[in-house]
Amino acid sequence: MPASTGPASRGKLATSTGPRRATVRIATRRSPLALVQAELVRSLLADRGVESVLVEVSTTGDHRLDIPIDALGSSGVFVREVEAALFEGRADVAVHSAKDLPATTDPGLVLGAVPVRADPRDVLFGCSLGDLAPGATVATGAPRRRAQLAWLRPDLHFVPLRGNVGTRLTRCPPGGALVVAKAALDRLGVVDPPGEVLPTSVLLPQAGQAALALECRADDPATVSLLETLDDGAIHRAVAAERAFLAALGAGCQAPVGALGLPVDGGALSLEGVVARRDGGALLRRSAVGSAEAASELGRHVAALLVADGAAELLASRSPADRSVPDGTVPDGTVPDGSVPDDPRTGPGSWGTMPATHQA
16 A cells, blocks of 8 residues: 555654754644553653653544544544654654554654554453344444454444544443453553453454554654664564555555464464455455564565455455445344354354354
8 A cells, every 4th residue: 555645734854953852752642542552652761761741633533533434535544643743843753553554654754663562352342242142233433343243243233433442432332342452441441341352363453453653753863763772573573564464455454454463482473364345244364474574574475365365356345235334334134033143163053262263
């Protein structure tokens, strides 16, 4: 996919001259979760004797709560204005949720550090998957989540959900559930949420999910060097593999695509990827292991495996049976006798342990 070039108002790069400022300015979104994550970065800097202040920014994704994210028509809706603070010289470092970044970095910026990653799994908040009644409502604004869950439970009824995490938790459908990242709950101090932590064999996370990504200007070597001291190489390589996978598919962060890289013994890296049709009617899953030092190549390799299986056709497909209708809802798919349909992965009547992988 093309590199993110950001808003036209950026103009020329704010050139860094002389030594880095004594106080580092950190650009962040204003949401409660984003501020918690920015404070984590401030703490890491403080541990290194570096003072910092926050520069709060409102983004397109924060303003346009009236429509689904995937209807905004572009990637980076939670990123562009934060990056603009770097380009305009109002900030030295930008803190992002890595999952919100476009698959390729703007050539004027450097992804200088991926310092921490929390639990990358998703939570089905309100009810476990097996306990959801036929035709129950699940709220999620993410095509990735909707498609993978619809693949497993075609009877479920999906509705869109927007807003900050705290707001979303108050909107759990009666008798149903909503989907939220476990990392978000953990960082906001939500302990023992009702429902189920979904294994990655059921719901593969978004590329970069639960990881923080720190950007700075490419022409600011002092800040580049500072961010290198915050970087966790193993996490960074895993996220690099996931982002390369996304880029090779030409997919954005709102595509029905998931990826997770994990370090394995001997300096290797495993990567699992999934591509689904938006309605959940078809799903492909592949994995591979490669050298951690060749993380991007591993991402492109797994993408190529899925393309050979038909991933491009799934991403382009909007079949007549697509349950994702214009308002973002999904009609009830309960089978005629009202029972829960057979799990296509484990057979009739079973919604227990899922196998590790499946390829449609």
